[in-house]
Amino acid sequence: MDEIELRHILHMNPELSFKEYRTKETLRKAVIEIGYEKIIEVAGTGLVIEKKETEDPYVVLRADMDALPIKEETGWEFASRNEYMHACGHDFHMSALYGAMKRLRNVKKNFLFVFQPAEETGGGAKEVVDFLKDKYEIKAAVGFHVTDEYDAGTVASRPGVLFASATEFDVYFKGVPAHVAFAEKGKDALKAAVSFLGWLYNKKWNALVGVGKISGGRARNIVPDEIKLEGTIRSEALRITEEVISNMVKQLGELKEEMGVDFAVERGSVYPEVKVDQNLFETLRETxxxxxxxxxxxxxxxxGEDFGYFSQVFPSLLFWFGVGEGERFGLHHPRFLPNDRYIPMAADLLAELAMVI
Incomplete structure (x- = not known):
């Protein structure tokens, strides 16, 4: 099987985070067919394929596996056959890594090829890194991400922080319901949420802070007693995010004293910032x-990209791989579809990097 055939199979059968069961078995079969034997299951639905030839440290090549709950609208011959979609290009990533594995089969170096589950939820990389760091001596970890922001044939990266840290947060407001005719008997959670949002959006942050969803309330004529805000914080470092959350909690405490509405703050998925090693960046440029x-x-x-968990522990390299041509839709769009013909190019680049690092 070549990498394009594999891409078609993966694209037609997308699976969500930590549910990549068919994806895992498709990959297992494919890598066995090209001669790899040491295959280790990790993080439930992920795979680590070990190639050990010397006593030297390993180079890690990583691809993410999961899809998104998006209905595909490409009309492609090999479009998704279910209600999900590889709208973030992970099918491309897996296929390019498989192609690199074919090219590296007879190279006398040590490699760990990682097919990582659950990038979209932020949990997969952490589990994989926790497994790798105690078992292997690792020289470098390498990953990439397709994008149509850059023209096909263009590679982009930077030393230092390439992708911001990303932290999901939920804020819960708990008041007391009452009929609007007797509003003074209630405690309005929505009014507290609106006041909080006004503060949030008028404060200058050293970060990107936003709320994308609001839910709650019982009926149009009842003082709302439960409101939930769902948002995200993007920053150059998780310590900045912690400062933002600390400020949020302080403000919520002041609102509680003023309005009598209780609150709770919960974190969702957390992506550390992705840091690119200077030497690996120069190797990428030269290659x-x-x-x-x-x-x-x-x-x-x-x-956000959970490859940040790799870059916290190992010297790491992540880069954008441009696939832009014609109309461009961006990641997570139901019509995002990188062309097959760029997969061998990405495989060539991955393999060459693995050989020279």
Whole structure:
């Protein structure tokens, strides 16, 4: 099976985070067919394929596996056959890594090929890293992400923080219900939430802070006693995020004293910032120039990526792999569909990087 055939199978059968059972078995069968034997299950639905040839440290190549709860609208011959979609390009990532594995089969170096589940929920990388760090000596970890922001044939990265840390947060407001005709008998959770949002959006943050969803209330004529805000914080470092949350809790405490509405703050998924090692960045630049890719040193992106868990522990390299051509839709769009023909190019780049690192 070549990498494009594998991409078609994976794209037609997308699975959500930590439910990548068919994906795992498809990958297992494919890597066995090309001669890899030491296959280790990790994080429930992930795979680590070990290639040990010497006593040297390992180079990790990582691809994420999970899809999104998005209904595909591409009309492609190999479109998803269920209600989910590889709208973030993870099918491309897995197929390119598989292609790199074929190219590296006879190279006398130590590699760990990681098919990682649950990138979209932020939990998969942490479990994989917890497994790897105590078992292997690792020289470098390498990953990439497709995007149509950059033209096809363009690679982009930067030393230092490439992707911001991303933390989901929920704020719960708990008041007392009452008929609006007797509103003084209630405690209005919605009014407290609105006051909090006004404070949140008028404060200058050293971060990107936003709320994307509000839910709650019982009926149009009842003082709302339960409101939930769902938001995200993007920052250059998790310590900045902690400062934001601390400020939020302080403000909520003041609102509680003023309005009598109780509150709770909960964190959802947490993505540490992705940090690119300076030496690995220079290796990427030189390799791209040698292979004929256009190379861009980009700005930090507010995108979240749980590869940050790798970069907290190992010298790491992550880069954008441009696939833009014609109309561009962006990641997580029901019509996002990188062209097959760029998969071998990505596989070539991954393999070359693995050999020279």
């Amino acid at each position: 791209c120039q040698r292979l004929g890719f256009s190379f861009v040193e980009c700005d930090m992106k507010w995108t």
